[in-house]
Amino acid sequence: MSSFDHQHLTRDINNALRPFRQSQSGTMQAFAQLAQASMAEGAISAKHKELIALAIGVTQRCSGCIGFHTKALQKLGATRLELEEMLGIAVYMGGGPALMYAAETLDAWDKLTAATLQA
Template sequence: MSTFDHKGLIQDINENLAGFRKAQPEAMRGFAQLAQASMAEGALTSKHKELIALAIGVTQRCSGCIGFHVKALQKLGATRAELEEMLAVCVYMGGGPALMYTAEALKAWDSMAATGTTTA
């Protein structure tokens, strides 16, 4: 099982990127605009888009992505059942490595839900 503290990981990533945001403000604004436009409600709901984003994070083995997208899903009112169904597809498509990151995503979900991280 993962030993990641996803709340701490998110905080560390944000802190570590602070200097980069100052050094490359246009690039970071562009990334933020891309994220906002991509995740906006449309033919797919924002929740479905976040489930897709988390699935990519799991199959690409990105712990930071897992933390950020689990947090976003909880804010959007996703259920653990929705998370688990999406993770089953990840395991189907990504095999054993995706299964290892599925455990990490479940831990992130449970720890953030227990600590109320979604409101931060």
């Protein structure tokens, strides 16, 4: 299980990238535009796109991706059951390592849910 919390991880990543956003503003603006265009509602809903993004994050073993996309899914109204079904597919496609990151994702979901309820 992860030894960190994803709420602080995502905050720390954003803070660490602040100088990079300034020194590489064109690159970061382009990345933000790519993200916005890719995740916009279309033939596939924004929620389903976030589920896909999180599945990729799990199979690529990206803890930061898990934090950012889990939080986005909660804002979009995803349910834990939707998350668990997606994680089942991620484990199927990614094997044992994906299973370890599925556990991390479930932990992130629970902690981010608790943080939201306390706010």
